[in-house]
Amino acid sequence: MRPLTVIANWKMNGSLASNASWVKSVCRGMEQGMPAGRKYAVCVPSPYLAQCGQLIEDYSPAFLSLGAQDVSMYAAGAYTGEVAAAMLKELGCSFVIVGHSERRQYHRETDEHVAEKALQVLDNGMTPVICVGESADERNSGREVEVVRGQISKQVAVLQDRLADCLIAYEPIWAIGTGKVASADLAQDMHRAIRLQLAEFDEDVASHVGILYGGSVKPDNAVELFAMPDIDGGLIGGASLNPQDFLAICQA
Numbered sequence: 001m002r003p004l005t006v007i008a009n010w011k012m013n014g015s016l017a018s019n020a021s022w023v024k025s026v027c028r029g030m031e032q033g034m035p036a037g038r039k040y041a042v043c044v045p046s047p048y049l050a051q052c053g054q055l056i057e058d059y060s061p062a063f064l065s066l067g068a069q070d071v072s073m074y075a076a077g078a079y080t081g082e083v084a085a086a087m088l089k090e091l092g093c094s095f096v097i098v099g100h101s102e103r104r105q106y107h108r109e110t111d112e113h114v115a116e117k118a119l120q121v122l123d124n125g126m127t128p129v130i131c132v133g134e135s136a137d138e139r140n141s142g143r144e145v146e147v148v149r150g151q152i153s154k155q156v157a158v159l160q161d162r163l164a165d166c167l168i169a170y171e172p173i174w175a176i177g178t179g180k181v182a183s184a185d186l187a188q189d190m191h192r193a194i195r196l197q198l199a200e201f202d203e204d205v206a207s208h209v210g211i212l213y214g215g216s217v218k219p220d221n222a223v224e225l226f227a228m229p230d231i232d233g234g235l236i237g238g239a240s241l242n243p244q245d246f247l248a249i250c251q252a
């Protein structure tokens with residue numbers, strides 16, 4: 001049985017004051033009672049990891065885990081501006097997003113980079129959240145499955161059965177931050193396709209990997225999405241900035 005996992009991605013948002021109020025609200029809300037057997041995390045900008053880690057520790061370590069939004073593909077050394085996986089681990093991270101479409105688009109990350117980053121995360125005892133997804137043009141030209149299969153096959157080639165310790169986030173680019181959520185059926189079809197592709201490699205890996213959906217998830221569409229058999233939770237961008245909306249999605 002795969003646990004439902006809901007992960008907030010703040011992207012490049014936050015401040016010392018707003019972070020403190022968000023963590024307090026979410027942890028207090030979670031203490032009122034959450035559905036059993038689920039996992040929750042918040043991926044914050046790197047400069048706020050220490051602050052948010054401490055806040056989570058103070059309020060509610062049992063419910064909420066800390067995560068990062070990116071990591072270096074290198075372990076250490078002369079890589080100015082980069083953050084190593086060991087540093088994220090030291091700051092208390094449990095999850096690290098790798099290959100978000102915004103990093104692929106604005107920082108030219110390739111599937112090979114993403115796989116190397118995932119390896120660093122695994123080697124340091126954390127869970128990579130590997131993002132894949134097609135653009136609007138790719139879907140409109142009927143190539144969405146081919147595109148996502150290509151992204152997944154690079155991860156399979158490098159990570160092999162260590163994929164069982166990863167999460168995959170299917171995030172159609174046309175749905176990210178646009179308000180155009182994928183219908184539950186459309187998302188389920190792609191999640192199923194990903195799971196079947198993983199099963200071609202190893203059935204055990206396929207049955208263990210959590211596949212999250214990301215792209216304009218809101219409190220009012222989360223219930224239907226999370227009810228799908230191959231949707232194992234969500235990666236939540238914009239809606240996660242509001243603690244009450246994030247809590248509502250966590251309870252969906």
Ligand code: PEP
Pocket residue numbers: 009011171175176177178179214215216217235236237238239
């Ligand atoms: C994301 O950035 O991972 C995301 C899913 O964003 P949004 O929820 O705003 O579409």
